[in-house]
Amino acid sequence: MSKLVTGIIQPHRLDDVKSALEAAGVRGMTVSEASGYGRQKGHTEVYRGAEYTVDLVPKVRLEILVADEDAPAVVDVVVSAAQTGKIGDGKVWVVPVDDVARVRTGEHGDSAL
Amino acid sequence: MSKLVTGIIQPHRLDDVKSALEAAGVRGMTVSEASGYGRQKGHTEVYRGAEYTVDLVPKVRLEILVADEDAPAVVDVVVSAAQTGKIGDGKVWVVPVDDVARVRTGEHGDSAL
Amino acid sequence: MSKLVTGIIQPHRLDDVKSALEAAGVRGMTVSEASGYGRQKGHTEVYRGAEYTVDLVPKVRLEILVADEDAPAVVDVVVSAAQTGKIGDGKVWVVPVDDVARVRTGEHGDSAL
Ligand SMILES: Nc1ncnc2c1ncn2[C@@H]1O[C@H](COP(=O)(O)OP(=O)(O)OP(=O)(O)O)[C@@H](O)[C@H]1O
Ligand SMILES: Nc1ncnc2c1ncn2[C@@H]1O[C@H](COP(=O)(O)OP(=O)(O)OP(=O)(O)O)[C@@H](O)[C@H]1O
Numbered sequence A, B, C: 001m002s003k004l005v006t007g008i009i010q011p012h013r014l015d016d017v018k019s020a021l022e023a024a025g026v027r028g029m030t031v032s033e034a035s036g037y038g039r040q041k042g043h044t045e046v047y048r049g050a051e052y053t054v055d056l057v058p059k060v061r062l063e064i065l066v067a068d069e070d071a072p073a074v075v076d077v078v079v080s081a082a083q084t085g086k087i088g089d090g091k092v093w094v095v096p097v098d099d100v101a102r103v104r105t106g107e108h109g110d111s112a113l
């Protein structure tokens, strides 16, 4: 069984998060562009030197499939590497996964991770 | 415990959906671009005045983390605010979430929402 | 009850995967852009004639809501249609879904698929 760890982080933290995940032995990741708001909607977040008082601040979305037992550690790695201490730093969550398949080989389960 | 509510909606409904979610007390959301098709594939949907007979019509993807007990109401809010009554209005679904973390503080669980 | 099948595939396989899903009776899909890396990070993948030794190779992300009992077959369809036998072919996973709603009608459950 595996888990999907999804993280919404500040774009300028992506390189550090990637390095930290590699150092922690994570072997794959999917990245996409997103935007969002958190509890301080209407308040200011800064992105690329510009202040965002608008609703949707640019973020990066990470998806990381991991074995069940690795999920808590991977969440911690993302949180630590993405953290600046400022509002808007992001959110990380964990969802159960029934099955994973590797397209190249068709194998399923943890060996497909 | 919490839930992830994902919605695929028509892009021109985003502002109304955001307002309705805020009015309902939802405190965060992630937005991304997507495209898709539903049951009427091959039939026509209209987007920005253009008819899409092609397969993939532009949509907006929403992700909203909520406490377990709030999920049904949040689904209803998205459905009501996104609804125009035309084909292609969208889809909303709910996935169980094992854990949520706030990056800035490292706190977990419902207080991280 | 339903499942969410998510696939990360090579962009040039999208048309074949769509056709295969339609032939298999799948009635809806959401597509978005992503990028990622797998186990051969640092090694080379080719995309549009260019070699990617960089970290993040462009991919396409598919999301397909299906009835519980259809999930294994839909995973197989995606794997078969996306497979080229080369590294970087992609990953497919299945997540449990508590509920689905159709925005146009407000109906819930399998009839909303
Ligand atoms: N409830 C939520 N559901 C989905 N995505 C969310 C939610 N809350 C925040 N996000 C996503 O995470 C990003 C960063 O959120 P943010 O770090 O501001 O959360 P927060 O709870 O307000 O924490 P902080 O107090 O540190 O600002 C948002 O831009 C949004 O993309
Ligand atoms: N089975 C599905 N899996 C994943 N995404 C879907 C699915 N069905 C629809 N979608 C997404 O929702 C968007 C809107 O779908 P749509 O509203 O046309 O659904 P529908 O079931 O055909 O309903 P309607 O009869 O009202 O048109 C699609 O463009 C696609 O992005």
Ligand SMILES: Nc1ncnc2c1ncn2[C@@H]1O[C@H](COP(=O)(O)OP(=O)(O)OP(=O)(O)O)[C@@H](O)[C@H]1O
Residues within 6 Å of the ligand: A027, A028, A029, A030, A031, A063, A064, A065, A066, A102, A103, A104, A105, A112, A113, C008, C035, C036, C037, C038, C039, C040, C057, C059, C086, C087, C088, C089, C090, C091
């Ligand atoms: N553990 C993972 N978590 C999330 N996404 C992943 C993971 N592994 C791979 N992916 C996504 O799938 C894409 C394709 O991965 P890839 O096919 O290279 O996987 P792999 O396990 O390395 O298999 P192969 O040996 O066939 O290359 C990546 O670019 C990434 O977007």
Ligand SMILES: [Mg+2]
Residues within 6 Å of the ligand: A037, A038, A039, A040, A041, A087, A088, A089
């Ligand atoms: Mg915030």
Ligand SMILES: [Mg+2]
Residues within 6 Å of the ligand: B037, B038, B039, B040, B041, B087, B088, B089
């Ligand atoms: Mg439709």
Ligand SMILES: [Mg+2]
Residues within 6 Å of the ligand: C037, C038, C039, C040, C041, C087, C088, C089
């Ligand atoms: Mg690989």
